[in-house]
Amino acid sequence: MSGGYDLNLFASPPDCKFLCSVCHGVLKRPTRLSCSHIFCKKCILKWLARQNTCPCCRKEVQRKNMVYVNKLRRTIGHLEVKCKNAEAGCLVTCPLAHSKRHQDSCPFELVACPNEGCYARVFRSALAEHQQRCQQGGQQHCPLGCGATLGMAELAHYNCYLKLRNAxxxxxxxxxxxxxxxxxxxxKVHRASRLLRRQLAQLSHLLGDDAACPEGSAGAQSQGALEIEG
Structure with missing residues (x-):
């Protein structure tokens, strides 16, 4: 990525003395080496990360001797540039140093709608009209009658049938x-009831056997008494 300003940004072709010999763009944050050659700060730092020599004369570079050329930077700041929205219709030109200030108020700058959930981007000059038409700020009921209250952005992709099916x-x-x-x-209750019925049946059987034993003993004693009397 170029470290300098794009040449197409300028209202007229800049003088070659303002160009960086690494990126061939207009110098951004011009930095001078001890050999007097000047480059964009970003460009020379990337170059020195690979080799420690000047890109022009190949002399060894001492980073501590690098200096920012602020006077040249101010001169470049006075060069006239076109608005970055020129292709969209903006005809304004201004000094490079003031381009950011113009951009912050340029009527051709694309800005996002501030209404929550609306993702439209419109020209700054058309933003007020868009906000009047944009229904995201208000709420609407689902036209299918499910009772949901939605904004325009939600309404565009809302499917209450799908929501009901998922529910x-x-x-x-x-x-x-x-x-x-x-x-x-x-x-569990069925198993417990079967176990209880078996236990009741066993208990009933035991109780029946105990009741039959006394009657058998009394009969035997009566029979023995009759035999003695006879």
């Missing part, structure tokens, strides 16, 4: 989970 699926899953839990409880 129904979730409810079905919850119902299945509850049903499985109830079935497990019913099985």
């Amino acid at each position: 129904w699926s979730e409810q079905q899953k919850r119902s299945q989970t509850m049903l499985q839990g109830l079935l497990q409880r019913v099985r």
Whole structure:
């Protein structure tokens, strides 16, 4: 990526003395080496990261001897530049040093709609009109009658049928989970009742045997008494 200013940005071709011999753009933050050659700060730092010599004369570079040429920077700042929105229709030219100030107020600058959820980008000059037409600031009811209150951005992709179907699926899953839990409880109760019936049957059988024994003993004693009397 170039470290200097794009030549197409300028209202007229800049003098060659303002050009960086590394990126061939107009010098940005001009930096002079001890050999007197001047480059963009970004360009020379990238160059020195690979080799420690001047790109022009190949003399060894001592970084501590690098200096910023502020006078040249101010001179370049007075060069006339076109607005970066020239292709969109802006005809303003201004000194490079003031281009940021113009950009912040340029009517052809694309700006985002401030309404939450609206992702439109419009010219700054048309923003007020867009905000009047933009319905995202207000709310509308779903036209399909589900009762949801939505903004325009949501309304464009809202599908209440899909939401209802997803809600129904979730409810079905919850119902299945509850049903499985109830079935497990019913099985436990059924097993417990069968065990209880078996225990009651055994208890009843035991109680029946105990009741029959005394009657048998009394009968045997009566029979023995009759035999003695006879």
